[in-house]
Amino acid sequence: MLEISDIYKTFNAGxxxxxxxxxxxxxxxxxxxxxxxLGTNGSGKSTLLNAVAGTFITDSGSIRLNGQxxxxxxxxxxxxxxxxxxxxxxxxxxxxxxxxxxxxxxxxRGRKRGLGWGLTAPxxxxxxxxxxxxxxxxxxxxxxxxxxxxxGQRQALTLLMSGWLRPDLxxxxxHTAALDPKTASKVISLTEKIVSEGRLTxxxxxxxxQQAVNLGDRIIMMHHGKIxxxxxxxxxxxxxxxxxxxxxxxxxxxxxxxxxxxxxLQENYV
Amino acid sequence: xxxxxxxxxxxxxxxxxxxxxFISFRIFDFPDITAEGSFTFGASIxxxxxxxxxNPVIATVCSFLGGMxxxxxxxxxxxxxxxxxxxxxxxxMTALYSVNLHVMGKSNVPxxxxxxxxxxxxxxxxxxxxxxxxxxxxxxxxxxxxxWVMLFCLAIIIVFxxxxxxxFRTNLGTAMRATGDNSQMIRALGVNTxxxxxxxxxxxxxxxxLAGSVLAQFQGFADVQMGxxxxxxxxxxxxxxxxxxxxxxxxxxxxxxxxxSVLFRLLVAIALRWGMNPNDLKLITAAFxxxxxxxxxxxxxxxxxxLFR
Numbered sequence: 001m002l003e004i005s006d007i008y009k010t011f012n013a014g015x016x017x018x019x020x021x022x023x024x025x026x027x028x029x030x031x032x033x034x035x036x037x038l039g040t041n042g043s044g045k046s047t048l049l050n051a052v053a054g055t056f057i058t059d060s061g062s063i064r065l066n067g068q069x070x071x072x073x074x075x076x077x078x079x080x081x082x083x084x085x086x087x088x089x090x091x092x093x094x095x096x097x098x099x100x101x102x103x104x105x106x107x108x109r110g111r112k113r114g115l116g117w118g119l120t121a122p123x124x125x126x127x128x129x130x131x132x133x134x135x136x137x138x139x140x141x142x143x144x145x146x147x148x149x150x151x152g153q154r155q156a157l158t159l160l161m162s163g164w165l166r167p168d169l170x171x172x173x174x175h176t177a178a179l180d181p182k183t184a185s186k187v188i189s190l191t192e193k194i195v196s197e198g199r200l201t202x203x204x205x206x207x208x209x210q211q212a213v214n215l216g217d218r219i220i221m222m223h224h225g226k227i228x229x230x231x232x233x234x235x236x237x238x239x240x241x242x243x244x245x246x247x248x249x250x251x252x253x254x255x256x257x258x259x260x261x262x263x264x265l266q267e268n269y270v
Numbered sequence: 271x272x273x274x275x276x277x278x279x280x281x282x283x284x285x286x287x288x289x290x291x292f293i294s295f296r297i298f299d300f301p302d303i304t305a306e307g308s309f310t311f312g313a314s315i316x317x318x319x320x321x322x323x324x325n326p327v328i329a330t331v332c333s334f335l336g337g338m339x340x341x342x343x344x345x346x347x348x349x350x351x352x353x354x355x356x357x358x359x360x361x362x363m364t365a366l367y368s369v370n371l372h373v374m375g376k377s378n379v380p381x382x383x384x385x386x387x388x389x390x391x392x393x394x395x396x397x398x399x400x401x402x403x404x405x406x407x408x409x410x411x412x413x414x415x416x417x418w419v420m421l422f423c424l425a426i427i428i429v430f431x432x433x434x435x436x437x438f439r440t441n442l443g444t445a446m447r448a449t450g451d452n453s454q455m456i457r458a459l460g461v462n463t464x465x466x467x468x469x470x471x472x473x474x475x476x477x478x479x480l481a482g483s484v485l486a487q488f489q490g491f492a493d494v495q496m497g498x499x500x501x502x503x504x505x506x507x508x509x510x511x512x513x514x515x516x517x518x519x520x521x522x523x524x525x526x527x528x529x530x531s532v533l534f535r536l537l538v539a540i541a542l543r544w545g546m547n548p549n550d551l552k553l554i555t556a557a558f559x560x561x562x563x564x565x566x567x568x569x570x571x572x573x574x575x576x577l578f579r
Contacts, residue, residue, distance in 0.1 A: 079457065090452075092455055094456070109460050114441055114442055117441075
């Protein structure tokens with residue numbers, strides 16, 4: 001389904017701000033699996049998602065999706081196969097346009113946009129039905145601008161939009177991080193519903209270990225631009241939040257050892 | 271009254287400019303100063319073609335296409351080479367000054383004795399209401415010709431407004447509006463935002479060039495300087511329209527731009543009539559736009575102060 005092999009990405013190469021965001025990441029995701037990506041800050045988890053989405057072109061390595069090599073494809077071309085929800089609830093919708101118009105835009109994701117009328121009667125009927133499933137009372141406010149809604153409502157709509165034309169791959173980039181706990185749990189249950197109904201292949205970056213434990217069938221842990229741990233199947237099911245915390249600790253200790261060893265070597269030999 | 275009708279007519283012609291500015295500034299959030307060059311570009315293309323004996327309708331269409339070319343150049347410079355929007359516009363505007371001189375061959379081309387769009391309107395008027403006839407308009411005697419010309423301009427503007435309204439509600443037009451509203455989102459939905467920006471700025475400058483072309487034909491000459499200050503002029507019209515029409519539905523905003531343009535032209539005509547020095551016109555326009563830009567923020571501040579008292 002998604003085959004990432006040995007991708008590298010360095011930002012601001014050759015300057016003091018150089019960041020080696022991805023250092024040889026390889027990952028195969030099977031059709032219909034739900035993968036959670038965990039990692040420390042700056043570990044490259046969001047960068048990995050953006051590499052797949054095409055926000056930038058990777059320095060080396062290849063990305064294949066659904067049998068097609070998309071390594072050099074621009075972002076908008078990949079969008080025909082990929083649905084996305086961003087961390088910032090304001091990123092996924094156009095604030096000045098109505099709820100209906102936003103949804104109608106999503107209903108043509110990756111398709112040709114010609115001079116046909118955008119909001120035809122059948123489209124409006126369908127989007128009303130789908131918005132109703134959110135159970136937020138938004139179906140009666142289809143003509144009001146989306147910018148007037150709360151972050152949670154906007155994120156729920158973005159989720160609905162990204163799953164509208166069953167995408168081959170759904171990318172969720174910490175999509176609940178900016179929401180209050182109650183709204184976040186609502187958005188998570190909506191995520192579960194949309195993913196399971198469409199049997200979507202999903203790659204979700206999250207900060208919440210609880211989410212990673214509860215959701216999906218695979219956990220990947222990243223650190224310094226590399227995948228350090230990968231749990232699947234039974235192993236994933238047995239995993240608890242404490243186990244994940246222990247692993248994070250392990251990674252942190254490894255880092256300290258590196259620094260400690262450097263100091264030791266310096267003292268003795270330099 | 272003749273002055274009034276003349277002002278309304280010019281206001282309607284310049285409404286095309288306001289619509290162009292509305293597209294670049296409001297829909298795409300792109301401060302496009304190409305307008306100053308493409309306005310004159312439209313005027314000079316039409317002037318050169320009309321002097322060469324080309325049918326004025328064809329000349330006007332050529333101006334529209336010329337404006338689109340200028341706009342797409344700006345869009346291309348901005349998107350392909352990642353140059354700041356303002357600077358892209360300045361580059362094209364500056365280049366167009368030379369182009370315009372070449373197109374016209376000199377800095378001023380008179381069109382008074384030539385066959386323009388307005389000769390056609392006037393001929394129509396003469397055949398309907400008779401040559402040099404006057405009509406009674408709310409108590410004033412005005413030449414029938416002027417009234418007809420005004421009505422023609424109104425009809426043209428209404429057609430353009432309807433076309434734009436329709437266009438911006440099609441799938442393509444909605445994608446364009448989304449590009450200006452949230453480009454990240456619309457890219458994730460599979461739209462090439464670069465193409466959208468190029469096409470949108472092309473459309474905007476096409477309309478602006480059209481305004482230049484029609485204005486040159488109306489006033490009977492094209493001048494290489496006539497575009498100076500036109501961007502701020504158009505922006506002033508858009509701002510007046512927004513102040514008058516509270517609401518942000520597309521139809522209202524388009525109508526607002528047209529009404530704003532006519533109203534602004536009337537205000538200017540009245541001010542000039544009252545003895546304002548024409549040399550001060552651009553200074554006052556700029557000051558007006560400045561005030562209109564800072565007033566909303568300023569009013570919010572004073573409201574806050576009142577709340578804390």
